[in-house]
Amino acid sequence: METTRQQAIIVGVQLQNDTNFAYSMEELRNLAAACNITVIGELSQKASRINPSHYLGTGKIQELSMMVEDEDTLIIFNDELTPSQIRNLESSLDRQVIDRTILILNIFADRAKTKEAQLQVEVAQLQYMLPRLNGMRESLGRQGGGSGLKNRGAGETKLELDRRRIEERITALQAELQGQVERRQIQRRQRHKNEVPVVCLVGYTNAGKSSLLNAMVETYHPGSNKQVFAKNMLFATLETSVRSIRLPDHKTFLLTDTVGFVSQLPHHLVKAFRSTLEEVTEADLLIHVVDASDPQHEQHMTVTSDTLKALGADGIPTVYAYNKSDLTDRAYPAVEGGSITISARQSSGISELTGLIRSHVFNDYVQCEILVPFDRGSIVSYFNEHAHVQEVSYEEQGTRLRLECRAADYERFRGDFVELSH
Structure with a gap:
């Protein structure tokens, strides 16, 4: 049975000094499309303030009334409407009226x-x-x-x-x-106890965070089937996914994929998702993923930065990953300071990004040469599993190891081996 797509007219008020109005209306169109709604018309009004009773002025209400021929046509407003505005508009237009907030809530409910x-x-x-x-x-x-x-x-x-x-x-x-929330806090405490660094992917919705997580998983754990859902649409990811990334030299970090941000995110949702986004506030490093192919990407970066600030996560070290560079004329992969140009879809720039992650989260490692007595073989096994052992030789007194390990592990076992160099 074919389902007919709902049709809608989108309506917005452009206030003075609002330079992002055209973009926010375009985003409203995309939000409607994500709800399987076809936008068939658009009405906007320039005003110094939003009309408190009807959102629009009387003339625009009449104009809108003439645009809405089909009684099943929905009218979607670009701002969150007050209860009385919804009531007055529905009374004047005799049509169902919804706002940007309920549209976003519907997408979240669906996903x-x-x-x-x-x-x-x-x-x-x-x-x-x-x-x-x-x-x-x-x-x-x-x-x-x-x-x-x-x-x-x-x-x-x-x-x-x-x-x-x-x-x-x-x-x-x-x-x-x-x-x-308490269950996740226990998991977080466990991670802290294990001293595994946490790296969080943050950014605007549809910037490619899930695709980047999948590219990292496939690079370091090929064939593990640990990919997360990734699709070119708004809010494809609504839950936090955590994957353990183990590098060839046995260093491990946790990579977290988070819900994407959007401008004018309903405050109900920010509050509701605060516990999910708490992951972000406890990260050791943030990877701010940017869709470099989107002409509005600077605006997206501002929205993301503002949201991170509201969460209290603006003090965490951040690497900027300019993704989807294959759709632009930018050269990639390329590293410049704390920024990197990548293409997650092509898995291009993954090793360079890993290098940036390393420099931020693995700075508590020490290079050393030690001699482990033969009756302490379990320590050799531990270092083989949890450290980067570069050279092994066997001597009369025990096993000689040249390795790079966590400073905490070095201190933990230092009474059990002879230190040859540090």
Whole structure:
């Protein structure tokens, strides 16, 4: 059975000094497409402020009303609408009205796969709905149509019932989420105990973070089937994926893929996803992935930086990875200071990026030459597994190793071997 795509008109108000308006309308179009909605028209208005009652001025409301011929056509507004704006617009236009926030929430609801992501999206949706129930009080009250208070009371009672149910559901979901958060904190503490560095991929939605994670996994663990879902669409990744990357010299770090950022991300979602994004605040290094082929990539970088600042992660060392360079005229792979030009799709620049990661997260290693007595063979096994052993020879007193190991491991075993050079 063929499903017909919903049609919509997108509407926005350009305020004075708003230089990103055209881009944000284009992004609204992309968000609609991600919800399987076809945009058939666009209406915009320049104004010094947004109309508090109807978002648009009276003339524009009439113009919009004439544009909407089909009663099934949806009207999508570029900003988050207040409860009264939604009510007034639906009354004036006699059409369903939604805003940018509910569009993003719908995409998240559709894409959430893990239990935690689903819980977080539901909390965000309910928090969005709660004040909008309040805005419906008047229209519910009007249903009485002047036939006494009885009907209106029934409407309000139903409203209170809905509100209480939503509040109870939010409380229950948040308790369940807390359990998920605590479980992840235990996992994080375990990682800290194991002293495994954490490297986080951050960036705008659809910059290629998941593709980069997959390229790293395939480079260092070919055929391991540990790839994550990656697709050229907004918000393909909604949950944090962590992969352990073990380099040929036995150094290991954890690579984390995170949900992408977007301009005007609904504050409900920032709050709901804060626990997911906490991974970012505890990282040893951030890889800020940028879609270099997107003409708006500088704007995307600003949005990402602002979001990281809001999370309290702006002080973490950051490497900028300009991805999708195969779609530009940039030379790649190329390293310049703390930036690198790569193509995750072609796995080009992976070794150079690994070199940058190494220089940031493996600076607590020591080069040494040691002699391990034969009755301490387990230490030799440990270093073979967890250090980069460059040379081995056998002498009368034991096994001689020239190696590079973590300073913590060196200190841990220093009473069990003879130090020849350090």
